[in-house]
Amino acid sequence: MSSTGPGAEVVLRLDRISKSFGALKANDAVSLTLRRGEVVALLGENGAGKTTLMNILFGHYLADDGGVEVFGQPLPPGKPKAALAAGVGMVHQHFTLAGNLTVLENIRLGTDALWSRGHGGARAKVERLSRDFGLAVHPDAKVGRLSVGERQRVEILKALYRDARILILDEPTAVLTPQESEALFATLRKATALGLSVIFISHKLHEVMAIADRCVVLRHGRVVGEVDTHATDKGQLAALMVGGELSLPRAEARVAGEVLMQLDRASTPDRGTVPGLRSVSLALRAGQITGLAGVSGNGQAALAEIIAGLALPASGSISLRGVPVARWTPGEALAQGVARIPEDRHHQGSIADFDLTENAVLESYRSRFSRRGWMNWRAAREFAQGIIRAYDVRCPGPETRIRLLSGGNMQKLILGRAMASDPVVILANQPVRGLDVGAIAYVQSQLIAARDRGAAVILVSEDLDEIIGLSDVIHVMSQGRLSPAFVRGTMTAAELGLWMAGQKFEGADAA
């Protein structure tokens, strides 16, 4: 019997795990086994139940039913400490690092008894682990000053420091360039060669094919398939994942019109470790979708803020139809026909305890639903009802508080609100993040329709497939710099990846 591979010892067994949140069955009798030295991919769409499953395994949630066994021993539910002690290490999608502490302090946190003095030798162990696994990071650096890639290394070191034998990585590549992802895969291969086992959560098919031995596909909280990666292909996985042939809209090329919005050598100051804009020039044309690709935290937020009217560049200018703007606020942007779909629909795009009517008129209450400071709630309510009907927002009515809506329905309301003013420029910042496939297709088709009506759309996304599928021209952002415009069909994902990593910029700068 070999020590790794199909016959190897089972290190983790999830047995018929079920978990409901209210009416939603997040996990429905999910079972999974993981063997020594194996990488198992947990594949599924957003909302398929992957993260819930792992949170149960790690003790953050209590399962309604089912059990977890690690190295043959049942794991007591609801105790992260027990999972850690049993050798399970988790790298969360949103890092769990304290920025005011050093790398070493973050790694040691919780490893010594609270009422002890703590023991020595931690530094040596961290240094050895970072050598063995290829995870370069300085132990005394303040975590708040590290890049996203470095923080992820700290997260992995945290797990390894606790002698984790099972690593769970939740969407680890979402924040990495393709090249950084390769380095992560190298680390994972070293880990499995040393006998560790990995659960790799993702919805990116090519990554799953590249790194996983086996793949478990979740849909609507249930396991819908389990396949060896060398015995399958992307098409089969995709079909399992979405459960049908639902294809996303692809925009056909169009002839672009006049420049509606233009940024000219716009620069903004850095914010901590996040770079500001470095002399960015960008033209948004009528009848065109401009895709903005890049790893998050490379200046997209600063650019989006300028377009949305939240900030003016520190130097450089922004002009609309050739006229430079001087006063630039969200209200001014709205008045000029700039519609905004914000990156964070919960914190920026909506007010959770406001009802749909109030949320619908958030941007237009002054111009359209009030006179001399008096609100016209009747008109506001009719407006909200119009959006609900036209955009198929599933809800009991306009008096519903928006917090009770699903992400997709919330986004439809925000979309309807944005489109209601017949915008000439549309900023769509991560418009489909976290939505189910049906809602994604709907939102994307609306963006295409707006383009076909002659609007200039700028699509900011970390998902290269989305960018390539929808954009007429593509720019890449890296370290606050903007690449040249690439016309549809001239670039592959790999080439864009080199731009995302910043390598091509050096070449361009030198030339």
Next chain:
Amino acid sequence: MRLEPVANPSAARRLGLPALALVATLGVAMGLALLAGANPLAVLGQIATGALGSKLAILETLNRATPLIFTGLAVAVAFRAKLWNIGAEAQLYAGAILAVVLGTGVLGSPWVLPVSALAAMLAGAALLLGPVLLKTRLGVDEVVTTLLLNFIMLLFVSYLLEGPMKDPMGMGWPKSPALIPEARLPRIVEGLRLHWGFALAIIAAVVVWVIQTRTTLGFEIRAVGQNPEAARFAGMPVNAVLVKTALLSGGLAALAGWSEVAGLKGHLSSDLSPGFGYTGIIVAMLALLHPLGVIVTAIFVAGIFVGSDAMSRAAGVPTYIADMLMATALLFMVLAILLTRVRVVRG
């Protein structure tokens, strides 16, 4: 334990839990009465009769409720915008000072009352403007600055009463000269000891309610309070809204002091307010920040205080029981309100 949102709280949940909070407060009251060696039910009864048992008692309660409606409104307006104005006490005294400055002969009838009211509101508003600008410009927490201003203001009042504003006829007592008759608020009904300040407080509550529900400013105040980031993204001038909220809140609190001086006392002394500014926080929270609710809770809170005074004389339970009950009610109520929206689950 973990908190899980309740999607559509039932009416029983929304009304029952706050009612339970009040019942629990009554329970604490009885416990305290037992501790003091008195008969719990008798103590409750004496508080009730002390507050409502006679025409005189009712009028006393309504008089006591008047400044509480104003400070309660001031707090309710500010807290709606998550502007933590804990300085209603200082703003109250600012209003009281203006009532004396303009009401002792500088102005005569018919201008003195409207002008001094307006000036009082401006003074209260100006007093809150500082902390709010420090918050919006420099990020200084307004809780601490407004609290500290209360102490500074009380010392300033003490200075005025022993110096420039001292009543020469006061026989050494630190009090201001009396207002001229034209500067006094008349009684609502001749012969009944209830002044027009009470009616003005009710009108103020209705005005605030209309502002909150019917105007763009009210919409903005609520939006800024619930999610300033979304409000800013939607194009609301968040800082300007906070400043307007502060002006409204400070002005309302100042009216409390103005009406106490012009309606009840007729002069200013440094014991004008037994903590009306702080009690306003309780009034506002018990009313769930609803302006019309403030009227009800202010009368309730005033009744507890007036009733406790009477009960204390009769039953020997210290009158501070009223302050304890109010603090208890506040804590029970915020917990009850939370539990209408979430339930506690294991895990």
Next chain:
Amino acid sequence: MSAVIDILISASFWAAVIRIASPLILATMGELICERAGVLNLGIEGIMVIGAFTGWMAVYQGLPLWGGVAVAMAAGMMFGLLHSTLTVPFGLSQHVVGLGVTLLATSSASFAYRLMLPEVTSPPKIAPFQPLNVPGLSDLPWLGDALSQTALTWAAFAVAGLVAWVLYRTPLGLAVRAVGEKPAAVEAQGLSVTGLRMGAVIVGSGLMAVGGAFLTLSAFSSFFFEMVNGRGWICIALVVFGAWKPGKAVLGAILFAAFDALQIRLQQTPLGAALPYQLFLALPFILSVLALILMSRRAEVPAALMVPYNKGER
């Protein structure tokens, strides 16, 4: 001017500075622990009152002085438990709960005082802590007088040292610093966010109460209403002024006490007689506001201060 210099070089002035600073240091350390763990404790003012009252009453009832300190601490911890139960697992507004705790603690002290001493017009006195005779130190010229302090003052400075040591040198302190910055990090490492935060608030409240007890057991010898008089709010300003660091907060408390001691002495000079005494009394509060303004741009606020943590929402 020379009058000021005379004051500044006198040993009795510095003895007063250290005495005035002591309760501020104790309560500031208490608030600092709470805020480092992510909880703003506006109960501080009331908790100081309850500490002043219970410590004094315990000694008046016959307990030794240190017994009074222990009773005050226990009373403070009870209110800390109340505060943290409402603000941590239930995640209620730390502003509202803190003010509620202050109102409840203050009124409880008044109620209990009237209950236990219904008839008295002036509060009875107890025999307070006496200055400690430290062999060798007390005989030194100038320094001996300046450091002629009670055991509770020495304890206050020892507590500050202990807080700094625990925060920066032990696993417990590491966890407290982490939980005020990023509670999810603490939970991911298998520690209890609720436990750490509640523990910090309870211990911190205990220290605040001892700070209050200092007033009745060491500074004065009896209890009267309004004796805390805004010191709690000043301590909150001192935490900000000290940038959430124990050492800087102690320096801030001493600086603050120096101004306070100076204004008391300046009142007795010709200059002081010319100005209203209320201006001098207002000085501590004005200074606190100025300190907040001064530090506003530089402060390194714990990132999760006032942010409740609910396991379900990450």
